[in-house]
Amino acid sequence: MGIECCDVCDDPTGNAGRGEGSIFVVRNGKEIGPLCDVCSGDFSCSQCGEIAIELHEGYCLDCTTQNQEELDTHNYTYTHWHQLSSAGREKAIKRGYT
Numbered sequence: 589m590g591i592e593c594c595d596v597c598d599d600p601t602g603n604a605g606r607g608e609g610s611i612f613v614v615r616n617g618k619e620i621g622p623l624c625d626v627c628s629g630d631f632s633c634s635q636c637g638e639i640a641i642e643l644h645e646g647y648c649l650d651c652t653t654q655n656q657e658e659l660d661t662h663n664y665t666y667t668h669w670h671q672l673s674s675a676g677r678e679k680a681i682k683r684g685y686t
C-alpha cells in the first residue's frame with residue numbers, strides 16, 4: 589500500500605484507506621474519494637458543517653431528517669389552522685396562537 593492521495597487535489601490524505609479514516613462521499617450516485625481534510629470541507633453540509641456523505645438538497649442525512657420532522661410539525665400546525673372556523677381562529681389569536 590502506498591500513500592493514499594486525495595481524489596480531488598492529489599495531496600496525501602493522511603489516512604490509511606477505507607475504514608481507516610478515509611473520507612468518501614457520494615454525489616449523484618457516484619462515489620468521490622478518498623478526500624483530504626481540505627477537499628472534504630467542500631462536501632460539508634450547509635446546515636451543520638459536518639461532512640455529508642450523501643447530500644440531500646444541500647444537507648446531510650441527519651439534517652434532512654431533522655428538517656423533515658420540523659416541516660411535518662409545521663404542516664400539521666398549518667392544516668390545523670385551516671380547519672379552524674373563523675370564530676375558532678379569533679379565539680386562537682387571542683390565545684396568542686400564530
Ligand SMILES: [Zn+2]
Pocket residue numbers: 594595596597598599623624625626627628
Ligand atoms: Zn484534496
Ligand SMILES: [Zn+2]
Pocket residue numbers: 633634635636637638647648649650651652
Ligand atoms: Zn447536516
